[in-house]
Amino acid sequence: MKPIILMYHHIAPPPAGAKIRGMYVSPRQFDWQLGWLRSRGFSFSTFENLSDTRPGERPDIILTLDDGYLNNYEQAFPILRKHGARAVIYPILNDLGRRGVSWPGATEQTPADMMSAEQIREMADAGIEFGSHLLEHRRLTEMSETEQIAQLTASKARLESIVGRPVLSIAYPYGACDDGIIGRTRAAGYRYGVTTEPGRIAKDADPLRLNRYTAKGCKLYHPLKFIRMIRTAERQD
Ligand SMILES: [Zn+2]
Numbered sequence: 536m537k538p539i540i541l542m543y544h545h546i547a548p549p550p551a552g553a554k555i556r557g558m559y560v561s562p563r564q565f566d567w568q569l570g571w572l573r574s575r576g577f578s579f580s581t582f583e584n585l586s587d588t589r590p591g592e593r594p595d596i597i598l599t600l601d602d603g604y605l606n607n608y609e610q611a612f613p614i615l616r617k618h619g620a621r622a623v624i625y626p627i628l629n630d631l632g633r634r635g636v637s638w639p640g641a642t643e644q645t646p647a648d649m650m651s652a653e654q655i656r657e658m659a660d661a662g663i664e665f666g667s668h669l670l671e672h673r674r675l676t677e678m679s680e681t682e683q684i685a686q687l688t689a690s691k692a693r694l695e696s697i698v699g700r701p702v703l704s705i706a707y708p709y710g711a712c713d714d715g716i717i718g719r720t721r722a723a724g725y726r727y728g729v730t731t732e733p734g735r736i737a738k739d740a741d742p743l744r745l746n747r748y749t750a751k752g753c754k755l756y757h758p759l760k761f762i763r764m765i766r767t768a769e770r771q772d
Pocket of ligand 1: 601708709
């Protein structure tokens with residue numbers, strides 16, 4: 536049975552003026568979501584630990600957090616530990632440790648602080664998996680082939696030098712990829728790739744092009760919506 540992959544960004548309440556509230560899940564809701572998943576018998580997996588679930592069992596959940604925000608370290612990491620949950624975090628390698636970061640062309644422009652290499656190492660040592668989100672937060676589809684290859688290989692190497700183990704997966708910034716990019720991602724040594732396309736993973740899906748459900752949860756978000764999303768995902772297997 537294929538896992539259900541959930542996509543998160545910030546684990547923080549949305550700041551005043553946030554345009555995309557869906558990019559923020561409050562620590563309280565994140566805690567509740569992990570607790571609910573655990574209480575319903577779901578297990579948290581990562582690409583390093585991916586196993587075939589036996590028929591009749593619940594699919595594994597893969598929690599993914601994009602961009603490498605400092606709040607993933609300060610807020611999400613303690614909650615993950617509390618629930619004994621694994622997750623995969625996708626930092627932007629050139630932005631590690633930077634403050635007040637925003638990217639041109641991004642839909643959400645509220646400046647954010649990013650996690651450092653040291654914090655990544657600490658989380659990796661505690662069992663959190665890391666994947667590439669490239670050196671810069673830019674669409675691969677808007678780069679030359681040469682630059683695509685440079686971004687794919689350099690980000691992987693830099694991340695591997697921090698975590699001290701192979702990097703297996705990538706989250707394509709903005710979910711932007713095409714067949715050529717998938718081929719170059721495979722050639723760069725990645726085994727899994729996640730997009731922003733919602734839905735369950737099809738049986739014949741390319742492991743370098745996996746769908747993810749967007750997990751939401753801030754003040755005005757009802758927990759029942761999360762439950763409904765997971766139930767729907769389960770039925771789509
Ligand atoms: Zn991103």
